[in-house]
Amino acid sequence: MALLEVKDLEVSYGVIKALKGISFEVNEGEIVTLIGANGAGKTTTMQSVIGLIPKKSGTVVYDGEDITKTPCHKIVHLGMSQVPEGRRIFQELTVYENLLMGAYSKKKDDKFDEDLENVYKRFPRLAERKNQIAGTLSGGEQQMLAMGRALMSHPKLLMLDEPSMGLSPLLVDEVFDIIKDINKDGTTILLVEQNAGKSLAISDRAYVLETGSIVLSGTGAELAASEDVKKAYLGV
Amino acid sequence: MEFIETLINGLSIGSTYAMIALGYTMVYGIAKMLNFAHGDVIMVGGYIIYVGLTVSGNPIISFLAAVLSCIILGITIEKVAYRPLRGASPLAVLITAIGVSYLLQSSAQMIFGSAPKMVTIADLGSISFSGLTIPVYVLVTLACSVVIMTALTLFVKYTRTGRAMIAVSEDKGAAQLMGINVNRIIMITFAIGSGLAAFAGLFMLMKSPSLSNTLGAMPGIKAFTAAVIGGIGSIPGAMLGGILMGVVEAISLKIPVIAPYTDAIEFLILIIILLVKPTGILGKKRREKV
Numbered sequence: 001m002a003l004l005e006v007k008d009l010e011v012s013y014g015v016i017k018a019l020k021g022i023s024f025e026v027n028e029g030e031i032v033t034l035i036g037a038n039g040a041g042k043t044t045t046m047q048s049v050i051g052l053i054p055k056k057s058g059t060v061v062y063d064g065e066d067i068t069k070t071p072c073h074k075i076v077h078l079g080m081s082q083v084p085e086g087r088r089i090f091q092e093l094t095v096y097e098n099l100l101m102g103a104y105s106k107k108k109d110d111k112f113d114e115d116l117e118n119v120y121k122r123f124p125r126l127a128e129r130k131n132q133i134a135g136t137l138s139g140g141e142q143q144m145l146a147m148g149r150a151l152m153s154h155p156k157l158l159m160l161d162e163p164s165m166g167l168s169p170l171l172v173d174e175v176f177d178i179i180k181d182i183n184k185d186g187t188t189i190l191l192v193e194q195n196a197g198k199s200l201a202i203s204d205r206a207y208v209l210e211t212g213s214i215v216l217s218g219t220g221a222e223l224a225a226s227e228d229v230k231k232a233y234l235g236v
Numbered sequence: 237m238e239f240i241e242t243l244i245n246g247l248s249i250g251s252t253y254a255m256i257a258l259g260y261t262m263v264y265g266i267a268k269m270l271n272f273a274h275g276d277v278i279m280v281g282g283y284i285i286y287v288g289l290t291v292s293g294n295p296i297i298s299f300l301a302a303v304l305s306c307i308i309l310g311i312t313i314e315k316v317a318y319r320p321l322r323g324a325s326p327l328a329v330l331i332t333a334i335g336v337s338y339l340l341q342s343s344a345q346m347i348f349g350s351a352p353k354m355v356t357i358a359d360l361g362s363i364s365f366s367g368l369t370i371p372v373y374v375l376v377t378l379a380c381s382v383v384i385m386t387a388l389t390l391f392v393k394y395t396r397t398g399r400a401m402i403a404v405s406e407d408k409g410a411a412q413l414m415g416i417n418v419n420r421i422i423m424i425t426f427a428i429g430s431g432l433a434a435f436a437g438l439f440m441l442m443k444s445p446s447l448s449n450t451l452g453a454m455p456g457i458k459a460f461t462a463a464v465i466g467g468i469g470s471i472p473g474a475m476l477g478g479i480l481m482g483v484v485e486a487i488s489l490k491i492p493v494i495a496p497y498t499d500a501i502e503f504l505i506l507i508i509i510l511l512v513k514p515t516g517i518l519g520k521k522r523r524e525k526v
Contacts, residue, residue: 047409050413051412052409052412052413071412072412073414073415073416073418074415076412076413076414077415081413082413084409084410084413088407088409088410088413089410090402090403090406090407090410091406092402092406092520093399093402093403093406100399101399101400101403101411101414101416102414104396104403104414104415104416105414105415149414150413153414
């Protein structure tokens with residue numbers, strides 16, 4: 001059964017149609033990737049699904065519940081979590097306080113210590129720097145913090161918007177390893193990436209987004225082998 | 237000795253400004269708007285105290301009624317006037333705030349007339365020790381302010397709601413992604429700011445019993461100046477800016493040559509500080525995302 005089902009989603013910024021009716025689904029346990037160039041509508045898709053920006057039409061069903069009109073903060077309480085583009089960690093708060101904010105949708109005693117320990121285990125650097133002001137972390141550490149923060153609500157569906165952006169090649173590999181790991185531990189993943197090669201390699205399925213429409217879909221391996229994708233996104 | 241008395245008086249004027257400045261700065265930090273009607277909430281609080289004293293004669297009941305009324309007023313203003321404009325141009329919000337300010341002032345004038353009312357809260361007298369003579373209301377103002385500012389600082393730093401306020405002030409979108417109801421946080425901010433305005437109203441009436449519909453206008457502007465001096469959006473900044481303004485005011489009023497120019501001197505300080513540090517004393521420059 002699909003954990004997330006998006007049907008005919010349309011989003012406009014004024015007169016500009018950013019999404020022209022896209023449909024896709026994410027099944028429980030999968031890693032699904034949306035790839036596409038700048039301005040294709042990837043971030044718009046992510047933000048409208050979780051309710052940060054309004055949808056013009058279409059429906060979004062999550063875990064059997066229609067969330068088309070649900071405000072963002074309530075969707076988060078349903079077990080959906082997002083690592084936004086550009087990380088957007090709380091710069092003035094410490095690493096620990098950022099993680100605390102990540103658990104905002106949970107009651108304090110609701111396995112908080114266990115979640116915190118799991119995050120520290122996955123990202124040892126965050127444990128070392130837990131009392132450091134988040135704004136002083138390096139880019140890679142901030143990305144780890146953003147991911148750790150999103151995991152603090154132990155989501156069923158984790159959405160990651162360009163997690164590899166601005167990171168060194170070594171760190172990019174590390175981030176993709178961590179995503180695979182999080183998925184192995186039972187979290188469903190919806191990923192948006194410009195790094196098509198690496199993301200298709202870890203994806204069960206993927207969709208190609210082009211100027212607001214989905215133009216291709218298939219398994220990660222199929223798309224990685226597709227001539228169109230190769231030419232447009234893999235640079236071969 | 238006289239200097240110490242002046243200083244203590246300045247601290248008490250300053251804590252009144254700080255109470256008001258906190259309302260400006262918190263609303264600015266969290267809702268990203270200038271609530272120019274904030275000073276007039278003080279005035280409404282003053283009239284509630286006046287009505288309470290006339291009806292019940294009990295200053296404590298009157299004051300509590302004022303706090304409660306101001307909180308309800310603040311929440312109502314936010315919900316009716318500002319919330320529909322969320323996402324609108326800042327100018328639209330600003331002109332609305334000025335409109336609300338005039339609405340409150342004119343309503344008060346229609347209900348209570350334009351002649352000032354005398355509000356005698358309680359004659360607390362003054363106390364003398366080791367050569368100092370200090371009115372008791374000054375000490376009450378100082379004590380209340382210290383307690384309130386400490387409580388507020390602890391609230392913001394250590395409670396779930398307080399941290400949510402910091403999160404919203406930094407990044408509304410990211411805050412929503414944490415599951416924070418931004419509208420609720422903004423409502424709480426208005427409630428706190430307006431409650432503090434009631435305290436400011438009490439402090440002002442204890443100092444000088446004359447109450448009119450423009451009670452909050454000048455202190456509102458000065459407190460806003462204080463908030464900018466301290467760094468708008470910063471809670472410790474509002475406290476510091478308010479205290480600084482109060483002390484400067486008290487000292488300036490004691491020196492005959494410059495006493496008539498006290499207001500001008502206070503605004504001059506604003507200009508100088510903004511020239512040296514455009515973000516205010518404790519204001520931070522938000523780092524742009526890389």
